[in-house]
Amino acid sequence: MKRLIAADSSCDMKEIPGVLAIAPLTIQLGDKDFVDDKNLNTETLMEAIQAHKGRSSTACPNVQAWADAFLQADETFVVTMTSALSGTYNSARVAMEMVKAEHPEKKIDLLDSLSTGPEMRLLVEKLEELIQDPSLDFDAVCAKIREYKTHTKLFYVLQSLHNMAENGRVSKLVAGAVDILGMRIIATASREGTVQSLSKCRGDRHAMEKLLVHLEEAGYSGGRFRIGHIGNPEGAKRLEDAILSRWPQAQVLCYPSGGLCTYYAEKGGLMIGAECR
Ligand code: X90
Numbered sequence: 434m435k436r437l438i439a440a441d442s443s444c445d446m447k448e449i450p451g452v453l454a455i456a457p458l459t460i461q462l463g464d465k466d467f468v469d470d471k472n473l474n475t476e477t478l479m480e481a482i483q484a485h486k487g488r489s490s491t492a493c494p495n496v497q498a499w500a501d502a503f504l505q506a507d508e509t510f511v512v513t514m515t516s517a518l519s520g521t522y523n524s525a526r527v528a529m530e531m532v533k534a535e536h537p538e539k540k541i542d543l544l545d546s547l548s549t550g551p552e553m554r555l556l557v558e559k560l561e562e563l564i565q566d567p568s569l570d571f572d573a574v575c576a577k578i579r580e581y582k583t584h585t586k587l588f589y590v591l592q593s594l595h596n597m598a599e600n601g602r603v604s605k606l607v608a609g610a611v612d613i614l615g616m617r618i619i620a621t622a623s624r625e626g627t628v629q630s631l632s633k634c635r636g637d638r639h640a641m642e643k644l645l646v647h648l649e650e651a652g653y654s655g656g657r658f659r660i661g662h663i664g665n666p667e668g669a670k671r672l673e674d675a676i677l678s679r680w681p682q683a684q685v686l687c688y689p690s691g692g693l694c695t696y697y698a699e700k701g702g703l704m705i706g707a708e709c710r
Contacts, residue, residue, distance in 0.1 A: 436564040437506035441494050441521045442469035443514040444553035445661050445691040453557065454502035456494035458521065458693045463487050469692035478692050479664050479700060482596075490600055491696060493521040499528030508540045508571050510564065510578065512556050514549040514693075515626030518602050542575045544582070547626030550694045551659035551706030552587035558657075586651050587622040588631075588705040589698060590640050590668075594618065596697050603628045619644055621651075637668065641675060644705075652710025655680030659706040661690035663698050672703060 440446065442457045448471060457470040460478065462485040467478050482489070503509050511529070516522035522545050529541045546553045559581045563574045591611065598608035607630055611618045616633060617640035623629035632643045658676055662669035669687040676683050689695075690704060698704055 434508065435506045436508045436510070437502065438510050438512070438557055438560045438564065439499065439502040439525075440512045440553060440557050441514055441525075441693075442691050443519075443521075443549040443693040444512065444557055445550055445688065445694060446554055446557055447471050452561065454505065456498040456502065456521075456525070458494055458519075459492045460489070460692055460696045461492065462489045467692055473692045475689055475692055475695050476664075478695055482696060483700070488599075489596065489696075491693060493519050493524050496524050496528045496531065499525045500532050503528060503532040503539065503541055504536075507538075508564075508574075509542070510560050510574060511541060511543045512546055512553055512560070513543070514553065515547045515622065516545045517547065517626035518549075518628075540571050542571070544575075544578060545626070546582070547624070548585075548587040548622040550587065550589070550690065550698070550704040551661045552585050552622070553706070554659050554661075555585045555657060555706045555708065556582060584708055584710065586653075586707050586709045588619065588644060588647060588651075588707065589621075590617055590619050590644060590703045590705075591698055592617060592701040593699045594628075596699060597628065602697070619647060621647070637671075641672060644672070645675060645679065648707060648709075651707070653680075653707045654710070655683045656708030657706075658683050658685045658708070660685065660687045661694055661698075661704040661706075662687065663690050663695050663702040663704075664700050665703060668701065668703055672705075 439454045448455045460467040513522040594608035597603040619632045660669045
């Protein structure tokens with residue numbers, strides 16, 4: 434019996450043959466497409482985004498990309514980015530129905546993360562553990578990952594919401610308040626899987642202090658902590674140091690975000706996935 438995890442590329446992870454399949458989103462700058470797969474160089478993408486002046490947008494993974502993954506395994510555990518902001522969940526659902534019609538014996542579990550980025554990464558990492566446990570059958574893995582999701586949270590500190598607003602993913606009013614030099618927005622994913630602003634502050638130091646307060650309020654107490662940064666390794670390191678000085682037992686991992694998060698969280702952005710209460 435073969436088990437597989439499938440996730441869209443907003444989880445910032447690369448495919449692991451036989452373990453993790455990634456369905457890529459696409460970033461469109463004018464008539465140039467950047468497929469968010471393992472061949473994408475995010476540095477090049479970032480430069481192209483900075484240089485691009487006209488319209489830009491993104492597209493969710495196509496149904497076939499998901500179906501190709503589902504066909505590889507007997508049991509597939511799928512995690513998608515929030516269905517409130519993207520058609521990604523829906524394309525996975527259509528693929529699931531298509532594959533099940535042909536192969537009714539295949540089991541596919543679809544989980545809407547109502548989040549993205551590093552919180553999705555935590556979910557995928559947990560699934561990697563769960564699917565290796567032979568004492569857990571399909572339903573048990575489904576139940577355990579849902580229980581785990583009640584203890585994970587997404588936070589992000591951004592310098593700009595321009596691309597989110599341009600593509601109708603956040604109101605221009607919220608975005609406008611951030612597009613001022615030196616302003617930072619700290620936000621989270623709402624229960625419904627939309628952008629929920631928590632604080633606006635001036636400068637990185639204030640943003641960092643405020644973020645620690647939000648983390649504490651959310652019940653973070655030193656578990657797994659994932660930091661995806663958009664061309665901001667120094668900011669990610671400063672946050673890692675702050676976390677470790679307050680919670681020395683924290684398991685922190687910093688990494689450059691994938692293409693989709695790079696486009697929406699924009700240069701300088703930090704995205705955080707944390708195990709909370
Ligand atoms: O289907 C598509 O074209 C993709 C649309 C994605 C829109 C949201 C991406 C968010 C990326 C920015 C901050 C996090 C907000 C998350 C709230 C749940 C990262």
